[in-house]
Amino acid sequence: MANPEFLEERADDVLALILTHSHEDHYGAVLDLWPGFEKPVFATPFTSAMLAAKRAGDGIVENVDITIMRPGKPFTVGPFTIEAINVAHSIPESNGLLISTPVGRALHTGDWKLDPTPVGNAPTDVVRLRAIGRGSHHATGADLRLHQCHEGRREPE
Numbered sequence: 273m274a275n276p277e278f279l280e281e282r283a284d285d286v287l288a289l290i291l292t293h294s295h296e297d298h299y300g301a302v303l304d305l306w307p308g309f310e311k312p313v314f315a316t317p318f319t320s321a322m323l324a325a326k327r328a329g330d331g332i333v334e335n336v337d338i339t340i341m342r343p344g345k346p347f348t349v350g351p352f353t354i355e356a357i358n359v360a361h362s363i364p365e366s367n368g369l370l371i372s373t374p375v376g377r378a379l380h381t382g383d384w385k386l387d388p389t390p391v392g393n394a395p396t397d398v399v400r401l402r403a404i405g406r407g408s409h410h411a412t413g414a415d416l417r418l419h420q421c422h423e424g425r426r427e428p429e
């Protein structure tokens with residue numbers, strides 16, 4: 273169960289919610305949080321559809337106004353420019369986020385893996401990630417789980 277207390281206490285500083293992908297641990301709390309929070313929500317078409325299906329399934333009347341984001345089409349949120357970057361994962365339309373700020377850039381990978389033939393998803397955009405790596409950025413935040421950190425290769429899902 274998500275605990276949105278951290279965000280609620282800082283609601284005045286939060287500009288938007290950006291959903292990297294549609295796994296429950298990444299978007300599941302939006303319907304609980306959003307009615308009183310009412311910040312802009314950005315998501316891909318698939319994640320937006322998953323959220324709508326969850327809303328319908330849970331019988332939630334309140335609708336969340338979602339702005340569709342797509343890889344390679346940056347958008348602005350306050351002083352930030354956000355670029356979604358396709359990453360392979362176990363669910364379609366998963367993204368990392370390049371966040372350009374007035375003082376530098378940060379990369380949030382989202383959940384990701386290097387799988388050249390992911391089922392129902394495009395491979396991780398390594399060309400774009402290499403270009404970002406050659407430029408200047410101040411921080412990279414990666415979602416990793418212990419069981420995913422091992423040497424060698426796994427078969428594609």
Ligand SMILES: [Zn+2]
Nearest residue numbers: 293295361383
């Ligand atoms: Zn995930």
